[in-house]
Amino acid sequence: MSASCPLVGGCGEPAELLLRDVRVLDPRAGVDGRHDVLVRRGEIAEIAAPASIEPRALARAAARSGDAEIVEGEGRLLLAPGFFDPHVHLRTPGQEHKEDLDSGTRAAAAGGFCGVIAMPNTDPVLDSAPLLRSLRDAAAGQARVPVGFLPAVTRGLEGRQLTEMAELREQGALGFSDDGRPVADAGTLRKALQYQRLCGGVISLHEEDPTLSRGGAMHEGAVSAALGIAGIPAVAESTMVARDAALAGYEGARVHFQHLSVAASVEHVAEAKAHGYRVSAEVCPHHLLLTEEHVRTLDTRMKMYPPLATDADRQALVEGLRSGAIDCLATDHAPHAREEKEVPFEQAPMGSTGLETAFAALHTELVLPGVLALALLIERLSAGAALFALPAPRVAAGEPANLALLDLDAVWVAGEHGWESRSENCCFAGRRLQGRVLMTLAAGAVAYRDRVLTMVGT
Amino acid sequence: MNHLISIEQLQRADIERIVSQAERFAEVSDREIKKVPALRGRMVLNLFYEASTRTRSSFELAAKRLSADVVNFAASGSSVEKGESLKDTVLTLAAHKPDAIVLRTPWAGASELVARWCAAAVVNAGDGKHEHPTQALLDVYTLRRRLGALDGASIWIVGDVAHSRVARSDVLAFQRMGASVTVAGPPTLIPRGIEQLGCEVRYTLDELHGADVVYALRMQRERMSETWVPSLREYAAWYQVNGARLAARQVLMHPGPVNRGVELSGEVVDSPQAVITQQVEAGVVVRMAVLYELLAGAREPRAAAPSPASPPQQDRDGAGEPVLGGQAA
Numbered sequence: 001m002s003a004s005c006p007l008v009g010g011c012g013e014p015a016e017l018l019l020r021d022v023r024v025l026d027p028r029a030g031v032d033g034r035h036d037v038l039v040r041r042g043e044i045a046e047i048a049a050p051a052s053i054e055p056r057a058l059a060r061a062a063a064r065s066g067d068a069e070i071v072e073g074e075g076r077l078l079l080a081p082g083f084f085d086p087h088v089h090l091r092t093p094g095q096e097h098k099e100d101l102d103s104g105t106r107a108a109a110a111g112g113f114c115g116v117i118a119m120p121n122t123d124p125v126l127d128s129a130p131l132l133r134s135l136r137d138a139a140a141g142q143a144r145v146p147v148g149f150l151p152a153v154t155r156g157l158e159g160r161q162l163t164e165m166a167e168l169r170e171q172g173a174l175g176f177s178d179d180g181r182p183v184a185d186a187g188t189l190r191k192a193l194q195y196q197r198l199c200g201g202v203i204s205l206h207e208e209d210p211t212l213s214r215g216g217a218m219h220e221g222a223v224s225a226a227l228g229i230a231g232i233p234a235v236a237e238s239t240m241v242a243r244d245a246a247l248a249g250y251e252g253a254r255v256h257f258q259h260l261s262v263a264a265s266v267e268h269v270a271e272a273k274a275h276g277y278r279v280s281a282e283v284c285p286h287h288l289l290l291t292e293e294h295v296r297t298l299d300t301r302m303k304m305y306p307p308l309a310t311d312a313d314r315q316a317l318v319e320g321l322r323s324g325a326i327d328c329l330a331t332d333h334a335p336h337a338r339e340e341k342e343v344p345f346e347q348a349p350m351g352s353t354g355l356e357t358a359f360a361a362l363h364t365e366l367v368l369p370g371v372l373a374l375a376l377l378i379e380r381l382s383a384g385a386a387l388f389a390l391p392a393p394r395v396a397a398g399e400p401a402n403l404a405l406l407d408l409d410a411v412w413v414a415g416e417h418g419w420e421s422r423s424e425n426c427c428f429a430g431r432r433l434q435g436r437v438l439m440t441l442a443a444g445a446v447a448y449r450d451r452v453l454t455m456v457g458t
Numbered sequence: 459m460n461h462l463i464s465i466e467q468l469q470r471a472d473i474e475r476i477v478s479q480a481e482r483f484a485e486v487s488d489r490e491i492k493k494v495p496a497l498r499g500r501m502v503l504n505l506f507y508e509a510s511t512r513t514r515s516s517f518e519l520a521a522k523r524l525s526a527d528v529v530n531f532a533a534s535g536s537s538v539e540k541g542e543s544l545k546d547t548v549l550t551l552a553a554h555k556p557d558a559i560v561l562r563t564p565w566a567g568a569s570e571l572v573a574r575w576c577a578a579a580v581v582n583a584g585d586g587k588h589e590h591p592t593q594a595l596l597d598v599y600t601l602r603r604r605l606g607a608l609d610g611a612s613i614w615i616v617g618d619v620a621h622s623r624v625a626r627s628d629v630l631a632f633q634r635m636g637a638s639v640t641v642a643g644p645p646t647l648i649p650r651g652i653e654q655l656g657c658e659v660r661y662t663l664d665e666l667h668g669a670d671v672v673y674a675l676r677m678q679r680e681r682m683s684e685t686w687v688p689s690l691r692e693y694a695a696w697y698q699v700n701g702a703r704l705a706a707r708q709v710l711m712h713p714g715p716v717n718r719g720v721e722l723s724g725e726v727v728d729s730p731q732a733v734i735t736q737q738v739e740a741g742v743v744v745r746m747a748v749l750y751e752l753l754a755g756a757r758e759p760r761a762a763a764p765s766p767a768s769p770p771q772q773d774r775d776g777a778g779e780p781v782l783g784g785q786a787a
Binding site for chain 2: 220221222223224225226227228229230231233298339342343344345346347
């Protein structure tokens with residue numbers, strides 16, 4: 001039913017690029033080997049044996065377009081399908097002091113992401129077609145990588161009246177979410193799921209029973225008991241996942257569960273999938289790598305919703321990602337200004353930035369120790385697109401160039417040279433990470449280029 | 459020691475040193491002239507974001523007995539009500555170069571933040587439901603006077619543990635001093651995971667007779683509206699420490715203010731077993747010892763607030779013998 005192209009932005013010059021002797025890894029296409037990859041007019045024109053494509057092929061293009069470049073991979077640099085993040089907060093409109101369409105998508109590009117989906121908890125809330133139109137117009141001019149939007153399920157995120165979902169879909173809504181809040185009322189959510197039969201679009205759910213989470217600022221357990229901070233029990237999320245999986249099954253609806261954080265939620269999603277319900281789920285890097293123990297110092301960068309849970313939960317999430325119970329990664333990139341986070345923990349807003357560190361943190365902490373295969377990580381980092389009925393980024397001839405060029409050996413300290421994001425509230429800041437994004441192509445254009453990358457003119 | 463943020467940061471030797479110093483200050487309190495010049499010319503800033511009468515006045519009295527200047531800053535009626543952040547308030551007040559900031563806030567970890575933002579020594583006078591370390595120190599002091607050592611003592615902390623910073627600091631302090639601690643109260647007010655602090659958990663007072671010390675917590679009336687317990691009446695029926703539940707040999711404590719007829723019956727409050735007024739008395743000398751430890755002790759020189767050399771221990775009354783044996787921060 002969607003009339004408009006769902007993604008907007010990322011409108012740079014079509015790339016003319018020869019990637020020589022790179023390791024191409026695209027698990028979806030079943031490719032893992034050294035190749036030359038030629039990008040012409042923003043499209044993957046040719047994938048051939050290493051060092052087989054002559055720079056002259058590019059020179060002719062350069063003569064026409066005036067700009068072309070060659071990257072020498074030396075068999076070492078990795079070329080992967082560009083990553084896709086189905087869950088970011090770009091803070092526009094209304095909170096541009098935290099992030100805007102330009103800075104947020106620059107952060108995405110720097111993290112290897114060739115597309116993102118922005119959440120509607122802005123000010124005003126993205127809950128009407130005129131607002132969606134103007135936001136998409138703004139993104140078309142400002143976004144470095146294509147952006148899709150999920151308007152609200154309910155007006156003002158208030159959980160009562162549905163938004164004009166059909167009109168929003170006509171104007172390019174990818175789906176709907178009240179992210180930041182749950183759709184607490186089961187009857188309201190059920191109506192949205194029924195209405196989905198008319199308008200389509202994925203309903204993306206932030207799962208939290210507010211009567212259980214009320215007043216809480218961190219995971220309920222040993223650490224919250226020691227700190228005297230009101231806890232949010234694991235069941236605040238998992239009971240809502242169970243409830244909404246049942247509703248989705250009953251209505252035959254398509255729902256996506258955001259940022260799973262506890263073991264029981266993974267079980268409920270796996271069970272729903274076993275029943276054949278049309279559900280999918282995402283997990284964030286911080287929930288895969290950090291636990292409630294990281295909250296002990298009351299570092300406000302460790303405050304997010306859902307909160308960091310136990311190590312058993314963390315391991316269940318890793319296992320869920322491996323087994324496929326969890327479909328994809330999402331960063332829940334949630335920028336906040338410095339002065340907003342420089343307050344006592346209980347007063348601080350929830351959220352961590354994550355776009356610029358996602359790959360490196362997961363590569364360092366899960367792939368290098370052998371917990372997850374590199375191919376699986378690459379697949380899960382780009383799997384979010386297909387969940388929202390978008391073409392999955394692929395490294396294949398004839399495809400638009402949506403690519404991430406990675407140096408798996410590069411070691412860096414997160415945040416040492418600042419951030420592309422306007423905000424610096426990253427839970428991985430200061431960590432030594434291995435693996436770096438050197439270049440990102442999004443919708444055929446170079447969206448990000450690391451300074452270390454040598455440009456070889458033609 | 460540069461700051462007193464939590465009991466968690468203290469070793470048994472630290473607690474013993476502060477409590478012993480408080481015992482020496484107690485001798486001063488019994489004299490006609492109760493003042494010693496140990497902190498003359500130093501400034502102590504009381505920064506209170508929550509209403510407090512006894513803790514604040516106890517700190518004020520402690521500072522004055524040490525001859526320090528005291529400034530009280532209450533958040534109500536101040537720039538805080540105009541929306542100033544904690545950081546901006548602290549930076550503004552720090553411009554007056556206080557030597558110590560005594561801080562009470564409703565937020566866990568606030569004193570640690572303040573310690574990072576300014577050069578003053580920070581004393582946590584209660585941070586949310588996290589810790590209230592000077593209360594625990596004065597409780598240890600009171601018990602030492604009553605029982606001698608705490609080693610092997612069984613101490614029960616009864617009541618609303620979930621909302622009590624006193625409970626958390628006491629659980630840690632009593633255990634550091636060799637006691638075993640049990641927390642007891644309605645299951646809705648015992649936080650999940652509290653046993654990880656090393657204490658036992660009970661939901662009834664059936665085994666209370668085994669305790670050497672019974673420490674009742676204040677049951678706040680506002681908890682009723684949030685249905686933490688069905689009614690004060692039912693709470694009192696199950697958890698009130700009264701003459702029927704308290705044996706003659708047991709010591710009774712309470713951080714105050716007491717709700718007579720709720721967590722304690724009137725008879726036990728007024729009984730000789732109760733050391734509640736001794737706790738209040740202890741508050742001043744223990745806080746004197748804490749301020750003395752932080753400001754006259756072996757504190758690292760502070761670049762931002764250069765202070766004259768610590769005044770020599772010249773008091774006539776012997777309170778100032780070399781008691782702060784070279785503890786590094």
